[in-house]
Amino acid sequence: MLKTLDQSLAVLNKFTREHPSWGVRELASEMEMSHSIVYRILATYHKHGFLEQDKETRKYGLGLRFIEFGAMAGDRLGLAERIRPIMKRLSEATGESVFLTWLDGREGVCLDIYESSQLLKYALAVGSRTPLYAGASNKIIMAYLTQGEQERIIAEGLKAGKPPKSFPGKDKLLAGLQNIRQEGWAYSLGDYSDSVFGIAVPLFNRNSEVTASLTVAGPEYRMPQENVAHTLQLLRSARDEVQQVLQHLLFFA
Structure with missing residues (x-):
């Protein structure tokens, strides 16, 4: 059976x-x-x-049954009523797209996105799966896993043929993940699309285990280095709000 x-x-x-x-x-x-x-x-x-x-x-x-299940899962997560408004405010404050990535096995899944109102913007389909070793939204999650888990993800991901546009190599990636964990946030540029940046912070469950991430992303020319610190400050503030919402959800244990 x-x-x-x-x-x-x-x-x-x-x-x-x-x-x-x-x-x-x-x-x-x-x-x-x-x-x-x-x-x-x-x-x-x-x-x-x-x-x-x-x-x-x-x-x-x-x-169509999966549309029903997707809607029920969204309701269970409290996305529409409690988290999406936070993402909307962050998007309006930064002028960029904001998305929530969930850890599912050894991949990151886009659970929700609030797209920038600007004509040129970063867009990602809800439900999209990406390897954890590529992109700020995924790397920030992977950085808080054990080194053993990180190495298995790299090995199995490469075997499955899903590298990003430019894979730095195992040793360099692991060193980068260690640095991300020390800093508490991640930045990426062009991992999947040329000249697209991502700034991400982690989300944890009540056992202090990383479970998701919140990310601001958009075209590189709208995020010069002098703007990164302010954007990160706004992102961390929104992260704290989202974290409070998630801590009160029973499944997020």
Whole structure:
């Protein structure tokens, strides 16, 4: 029974932004699983509304049930009512986009974003997953993990073929993470998009374990070095507000 559940969840995890739809044989080949097993799993998800099937291509994609679950997860986190207004104020004060990144396994997930009102801005899709060793929003989280966890993330991430645009190498990255932890904040430039900066601070649960991060990001030309300190001050103030909200959520233990 547990093996079947593991297989079913593994199948579901194959539906990503990079590969949002799958045919039965295509997915069976990708996962090196029996065609009949994959078909039964997909058909069961389809029956319960978790997957939809294109009538022409016969490929499966995520169904509307996930919109419901996403909305419920957002309500549980208190994003819309309690955290998003804080992100909005920070965005208006800095003129840049603000986003909340959550630690999920060995990746960072964009849980919410409040985009800058300016024409040229940084935008990120909610639900996007990125490796923890790239970008300020992820590096600040990774910096507070143990060195053993950091090394496993680097090894498995590179093996999975998800490096950022410029990976500095293991030793340099680990040294950088140590420095980030000492400073308590992270800065990145061009890890994913040329001339895009990110300034991030960590968020902790009641056990003082890093769980998320809050980030300000935008085009490099709007963030000269002399403006970084003031932006960081605004970011830390907003972080303290978000931290208070999260500390009162029962799941954030």
